Amino acid sequence: MNQRNDTEEYLKKLVKLVYDQISKGDVPEISIKSRTKENIVLDSLLGVWKYGDQEVKRNARKMDGAQFLAKSLYSIQFILDMLKESKSSTLREMYYISEGWKDYKFESQDESNLLVEDMEVITELMREDFHLRPEENGASIIGNITIEEKNRKGEFKRINCRDDVGDSGYTIPYNVEEEKLHLISQDADMILAMETGGMFDRLVENRFDEDFRAVLVHLKGQPARSTRRLLKRMNEEMHLPVYVFTDGDPWSFRIYASIAYGAIKTAHISHWLAVPTAEYLGITASDILSYDLPTDVLTDKDIAALNSELQDPRFNTEFWRSEIETMLKIGKKAEQQALAKYGLNFVTDTYLPEKLNFRS
Amino acid sequence: MTPKKTETENYRQVSVSEFFEKNRHMLGFDSLQKSLFMIVKEAVDNSLDACEESGTTPEISVEISILKEDLFEVKVLDNGPGIERSIVPKVFGQLLYGSRFHVLKQSRGQQGIGITAAILYGQSTSGEPSIITTRRKVDSVAYRFVLGIDIKNNVAKVHSEDPIIWPHESGTEICIKARGRYVTGRQSIFEYLKELAVVNPNAKISFTDPEGKKYIFEKTIDEPSKPPKATKPHPYGVEIGDIIGICADSSEDSMENLLISAFSRISRATSLEILEKSGIDPGASPHSIDKVKAESIIKGINDTKLMPPSAESLSPISEKFIRTGMLSVYGEHKPSFYGRPVTGKVAIYKGNPFSVETGMVFGGALPADQPILVLRYANKVPLLFHPGSCAITKAISETDWRQFGFEQKQGKGVPYGPAIIMVHVFGPRLPYTSESKEAIAPVDEITDAIKYAIKMELKQLRRFNSRAEKNKKMGEKFNLVSTVIPEIARKSSEILSMEIPDCRVVISKIANVVFVRETFVERDGNKHSVTEVINYTMNPISMNLKIVFRNGEVDKKIENLGMSEKFVYEHTEPLNVSDEAEYYFTGINPVLVQGADELPSDWGLKGVEAYESEE
Numbered sequence: 013m014n015q016r017n018d019t020e021e022y023l024k025k026l027v028k029l030v031y032d033q034i035s036k037g038d039v040p041e042i043s044i045k046s047r048t049k050e051n052i053v054l055d056s057l058l059g060v061w062k063y064g065d066q067e068v069k070r071n072a073r074k075m076d077g078a079q080f081l082a083k084s085l086y087s088i089q090f091i092l093d094m095l096k097e098s099k100s101s102t103l104r105e106m107y108y109i110s111e112g113w114k115d116y117k118f119e120s121q122d123e124s125n126l127l128v129e130d131m132e133v134i135t136e137l138m139r140e141d142f143h144l145r146p147e148e149n150g151a152s153i154i155g156n157i158t159i160e161e162k163n164r165k166g167e168f169k170r171i172n173c174r175d176d177v178g179d180s181g182y183t184i185p186y187n188v189e190e191e192k193l194h195l196i197s198q199d200a201d202m203i204l205a206m207e208t209g210g211m212f213d214r215l216v217e218n219r220f221d222e223d224f225r226a227v228l229v230h231l232k233g234q235p236a237r238s239t240r241r242l243l244k245r246m247n248e249e250m251h252l253p254v255y256v257f258t259d260g261d262p263w264s265f266r267i268y269a270s271i272a273y274g275a276i277k278t279a280h281i282s283h284w285l286a287v288p289t290a291e292y293l294g295i296t297a298s299d300i301l302s303y304d305l306p307t308d309v310l311t312d313k314d315i316a317a318l319n320s321e322l323q324d325p326r327f328n329t330e331f332w333r334s335e336i337e338t339m340l341k342i343g344k345k346a347e348q349q350a351l352a353k354y355g356l357n358f359v360t361d362t363y364l365p366e367k368l369n370f371r372s
Numbered sequence: 373m374t375p376k377k378t379e380t381e382n383y384r385q386v387s388v389s390e391f392f393e394k395n396r397h398m399l400g401f402d403s404l405q406k407s408l409f410m411i412v413k414e415a416v417d418n419s420l421d422a423c424e425e426s427g428t429t430p431e432i433s434v435e436i437s438i439l440k441e442d443l444f445e446v447k448v449l450d451n452g453p454g455i456e457r458s459i460v461p462k463v464f465g466q467l468l469y470g471s472r473f474h475v476l477k478q479s480r481g482q483q484g485i486g487i488t489a490a491i492l493y494g495q496s497t498s499g500e501p502s503i504i505t506t507r508r509k510v511d512s513v514a515y516r517f518v519l520g521i522d523i524k525n526n527v528a529k530v531h532s533e534d535p536i537i538w539p540h541e542s543g544t545e546i547c548i549k550a551r552g553r554y555v556t557g558r559q560s561i562f563e564y565l566k567e568l569a570v571v572n573p574n575a576k577i578s579f580t581d582p583e584g585k586k587y588i589f590e591k592t593i594d595e596p597s598k599p600p601k602a603t604k605p606h607p608y609g610v611e612i613g614d615i616i617g618i619c620a621d622s623s624e625d626s627m628e629n630l631l632i633s634a635f636s637r638i639s640r641a642t643s644l645e646i647l648e649k650s651g652i653d654p655g656a657s658p659h660s661i662d663k664v665k666a667e668s669i670i671k672g673i674n675d676t677k678l679m680p681p682s683a684e685s686l687s688p689i690s691e692k693f694i695r696t697g698m699l700s701v702y703g704e705h706k707p708s709f710y711g712r713p714v715t716g717k718v719a720i721y722k723g724n725p726f727s728v729e730t731g732m733v734f735g736g737a738l739p740a741d742q743p744i745l746v747l748r749y750a751n752k753v754p755l756l757f758h759p760g761s762c763a764i765t766k767a768i769s770e771t772d773w774r775q776f777g778f779e780q781k782q783g784k785g786v787p788y789g790p791a792i793i794m795v796h797v798f799g800p801r802l803p804y805t806s807e808s809k810e811a812i813a814p815v816d817e818i819t820d821a822i823k824y825a826i827k828m829e830l831k832q833l834r835r836f837n838s839r840a841e842k843n844k845k846m847g848e849k850f851n852l853v854s855t856v857i858p859e860i861a862r863k864s865s866e867i868l869s870m871e872i873p874d875c876r877v878v879i880s881k882i883a884n885v886v887f888v889r890e891t892f893v894e895r896d897g898n899k900h901s902v903t904e905v906i907n908y909t910m911n912p913i914s915m916n917l918k919i920v921f922r923n924g925e926v927d928k929k930i931e932n933l934g935m936s937e938k939f940v941y942e943h944t945e946p947l948n949v950s951d952e953a954e955y956y957f958t959g960i961n962p963v964l965v966q967g968a969d970e971l972p973s974d975w976g977l978k979g980v981e982a983y984e985s986e987e
Binding site for chain 2: 024027028030031033034035037038039040072073074075078079081082085086088089092115116
């Protein structure tokens with residue numbers, strides 16, 4: 013994280029670039045690293061995927077480029093005002109504030125979120141530096157791990173994520189950096205991160221956390237930055253291995269990839285978020301066959317996503333190619349809760365132990 | 373059809389009235405709701421015909437009230453010429469009176485059948501006669517008839533006939549009590565009157581529904597419609613019965629003369645040619661023509677080359693009426709495009725001439741996810757029933773609308789899109805699918821003519837769409853350089869607390885054109901056109917601009933207009949709502965100009981061609 017003055021300086025430098033271009037009679041233009049799967053490369057030192065050298069230029073020759081520049085300027089002014097007044101806002105609040113920018117308002121929250129990410133990539137700052145934060149997404153943890161979280165009074169409050177929480181666990185805040193959250197101690201052997209709430213509840217009820225000395229994390233679908241960041245901190249600082257347990261469909265593969273390799277949208281901060289040693293325990297095409305699981309037929313969108321993954325450098329391993337191709341061949345997908353076909357205890361008594369042994 | 377003694381006396385003579393009383397569905401009186409509709413339609417059609425024939429701009433008022441349960445009273449009043457009292461019983465009380473059997477004329481009514489059928493229907497369902505009040509300008513009083521129909525003898529039964537003081541200078545009012553059912557929607561009396569208003573913008577049509585709600589379609593043109601001319605039938609297409617009838621009624625002394633006087637396009641020479649080919653003596657008496665001889669005459673006609681029928685008997689609605697009518701009735705949808713009405717060529721079906729007119733509105737607030745609205749007309753009468761079996765629907769369904777931006781499953785069926793299209797087929801003796809004239813028979817000749825007219829309409833729409841697309845692109849570029857770029861300059865300077873940078877060069881680099889655009893201002897309730905010429909190139913420019921308005925043109929010389937400078941001209945003559953100027957230039961490199969066309973080199977020799985060619 014950077015100091016306020018640094019942030020201000022970086023942002024004004026960007027504005028000055030545009031200003032100078034216009035003064036010189038040049039069409040204003042900003043270069044950004046291309047944020048596509050064609051431009052991500054493996055950082056072999058860190059084991060995560062980051063943006064490569066390809067750049068795209070956004071210029072004011074066409075309406076959408078000019079709109080992008082104008083909206084960026086409005087956003088920068090909004091951020092600078094917040095910095096000055098020591099305020100912060102959620103991404104959603106910024107989207108609504110843009111209503112007042114009239115011709116330059118955001119058409120959707122996706123557009124404003126993407127623009128904030130673009131500004132992170134351009135300035136090499138993080139949105140926290142812009143005093144922008146996401147909504148709480150309520151991802152949660154249950155397991156024998158002790159943390160300290162700073163409360164509204166500014167005091168650090170100690171919480172054991174098994175003994176001090178209810179059935180829904182400890183809710184991960186949006187800021188999980190040291191200034192907000194201390195990792196104190198753990199008595200566990202691994203972290204098991206789950207895609208769905210149903211499976212999280214099943215494992216909690218079956219006391220998988222106690223029997224297998226696991227910290228259970230509910231990802232809530234595609235995990236938020238703070239969830240991935242906390243997984244990374246627990247992995248690096250507490251030396252806990254991370255296993256990802258998902259449904260068996262192309263979207264679940266992407267959840268795993270964003271945890272283990274880094275997401276394409278946020279590849280500029282992969283080193284901050286990704287856990288390169290995370291292992292996939294989710295349903296595979298082979299599982300569908302070998303456990304004879306109840307399935308759904310792949311939709312057209314599923315098939316397109318699988319084919320796109322075959323072009324994605326992050327999935328360019330023998331394991332993934334073979335699983336993706338098999339799934340395309342059988343044309344089926346399965347949810348993790350399909351394991352209930354063999355009873356409520358099957359997942360904790362048979363499936364996960366078998367998978368964990370097979371892996372280790 | 374006229375009752376006549378036949379040789380076979382075992383059959384009891386049935387009067388026409390009696391026949392129709394038993395078969396009234398043939399005339400459209402086939403359900404309660406339909407019957408109420410038919411009464412209004414027959415009365416209004418008669419009123420419009422009467423006004424047209426007398427050169428009056430129609431004012432028609434229709435009032436429907438409920439007497440009890442399913443018993444209604446229909447009152448239709450017009451400002452037509454009125455009817456001479458001695459013929460009132462025949463006009464209203466006798467089926468087939470005035471049937472112009474041997475005269476071909478395009479008219480709305482069912483040639484003397486319709487209104488009598490309505491009175492007959494009222495009489496048999498309510499048990500009450502109708503009340504007819506009529507007054508001619510030359511009379512000082514109106515006459516009120518209480519009139520029913522003597523079914524057995526096919527004549528009117530006049531219950532009473534009284535002179536009365538009437539506030540109207542001339543006109544006719546008919547009041548019929550009948551059983552019926554009142555409905556709203558696509559096949560309703562209201563819709564019928566609304567669609568009539570589209571093609572009769574010179575008529576004031578008011579309507580009071582059973583709840584007492586009053587609707588008025590005001591007139592927007594103050595000139596009477598031209599009445600259709602009566603012509604003699606063309607020989608092609610006549611049938612044996614026609615020939616026998618004509619010959620029997622004729623007072624001509626020879627067949628040679630009969631053919632000349634009874635038909636159009638037959639000269640003495642062709643008459644003799646036909647008779648020679650038929651093997652009939654030119655001097656033979658017309659009364660000697662029997663079925664066999666009539667048959668050979670038809671053969672003779674078909675073997676003789678004749679001039680096609682004249683278009684004189686055709687009475688189009690006219691481009692002006694269609695345009696004005698659609699504007700006033702559908703203007704509330706704020707359509708973005710009014711198609712110029714198309715009038716097809718005169719075509720022939722079974723020896724009778726016919727033609728097609730179309731009109732179209734598109735876009736605006738019209739729903740894009742609904743089937744297009746199709747307004748069908750035959751001889752100026754809206755057709756609301758049996759769309760599925762009608763030539764107009766067939767032609768629309770068999771036209772591929774997809775290439776014009778409509779949705780249509782596999783290019784077949786009624787398309788979906790924000791459009792209203794009106795199709796008018798007109799001519800004497802149009803073929804209908806039934807006696808009640810509710811749909812035009814889908815014969816190839818007519819369907820093809822409709823398709824052709826629709827395609828002409830759609831071609832205009834395509835031109836409009838491509839122009840609109842071009843304007844949109846130009847508007848976006850103009851907005852980019854005139855608004856967004858200066859805003860980027862302003863905002864960046866504001867954030868940095870620095871002077872606003874000069875962005876003229878950047879703008880010229882991006883645009884590098886001279887924009888010619890028209891905006892509108894309102895002054896004293898009038899629309900004024902404002903022309904702006906803005907130089908977004910790197911260098912000063914000069915050009916000659918010709919601005920063409922609907923009512924004249926203006927020439928402007930623009931000299932040394934600097935970078936980002938603007939030339940403004942306000943035209944102070946008021947314009948119509950949909951008027952747009954056209955721009956032409958000379959004296960500048962054409963690639964530098966957007967929003968205007970290079971002046972054609974033959975300008976002034978040809979004049980302004982306001983009409984678009986058909987191909």
